[in-house]
Amino acid sequence: MVNRRQFVYSATASVIALGRGPAAFAAEYDLIIKGGRIVDPSLHVNAILDLAITGGRIASIDNNIDADAVEVIDATGKLVVPGLLDVHSHYARDDEGPRICLSDGVTGWVDAGSEGADQIDDMVAIARAAPQPARVLLNIGREGILPNGDTHELALADVEAAKAAIARHRDYVIGVKARLTEGVAAEDIEVLRRAQEVATFFNLPLMIHMGQTASPFSVLVEQLKPGDIVTHMLAPPPNAIIDNDGQIFPEVLAARRRGVWFDVANGRTGHLLWDTFDRIMDA
Missing domain, CATH: 3.20.20.140 (Metal-dependent hydrolases)
Structure with a gap:
């Protein structure tokens, strides 16, 4: 049997969790481009890598970016280059x-x-x-x-x-x-x-x-x-x-x-x- 105090605590916690939900479970990146050949002469990069973008800027380049993103693009067999x-x-x-x-x-x-x-x-x-x-x-x-x-x-x-x-x-x-x-x-x-x-x-x-x-x-x-x-x-x-x-x-x-x-x-x-x-x- 749930008493009044337990009910209030439970309801309050649920509201707080819902309020924090979008932030708590937001994707780490806006976009991840996976498996493309990244070519950037300015950095002497020419390799098959993953690239992550947040807020319109490159946030990470690594061999395998295993994270959540709003969008994921499979770039296998494609070139990934700066504009x-x-x-x-x-x-x-x-x-x-x-x-x-x-x-x-x-x-x-x-x-x-x-x-x-x-x-x-x-x-x-x-x-x-x-x-x-x-x-x-x-x-x-x-x-x-x-x-x-x-x-x-x-x-x-x-x-x-x-x-x-x-x-x-x-x-x-x-x-x-x-x-x-x-x-x-x-x-x-x-x-x-x-x-x-x-x-x-x-x-x-x-x-x-x-x-x-x-x-x-x-x-x-x-x-x-x-x-x-x-x-x-x-x-x-x-x-x-x-x-x-x-x-x-x-x-x-x-x-x-x-x-x-x-x-x-x-x-x-x-x-x-x-x-x-x-x-x-x-x-």
Whole structure:
């Protein structure tokens, strides 16, 4: 027989237990990703591990995390990587680009000169509306990427139009792009000079698209300043970063020492041949 005092104590304890229930039995983690290959170059990690997340942050990485979680993902046979930053993309060419790349794990991107001064407003609007951080390079060719060449007519490399476009969107334009391949640029040295004039005016980096140029690359690279970027660095001859004997040009090494960056940027066609890659790696 339960007396009044025992009943009150029992009822009170039950209420307290119910009140504490969600906290007492809350999952230890919000998410556990199990059995994936974690790749994080910043930590020199490349191994099959478990990863736990709480409050939007990584809480634990271990061989086997045996704990409760709100959600558990089996990542067996999959890669688990930090959000990818794509510094050479063309996602701002249409509205769907940013969402497509997000589904591929890209959480931040730079459009490498899809558009020029004439379409800068459209390109920046796409970057502003992107679900992830996004910025753009301005193509020195005022009409952007063209099938018959961005600056196939030298007048398209319009310095004043480029300056006005950047001034209008200085918060989103972080550099200038010049594609110098023969057939794309009417006069590669002059297009490079004009692009550098615009970039220097705003203290911005210039990215040049190299490979198959009319002028020797050893001449072009000497026009670059610290912080500038050579993209498609593994492009095949003519006028690659190596000479006919497979040796890297001294001008290329000098540029790297003075702070010019070299970007692989594989691309889809004509930007990388494996025999050129092997020769450059062996040089």
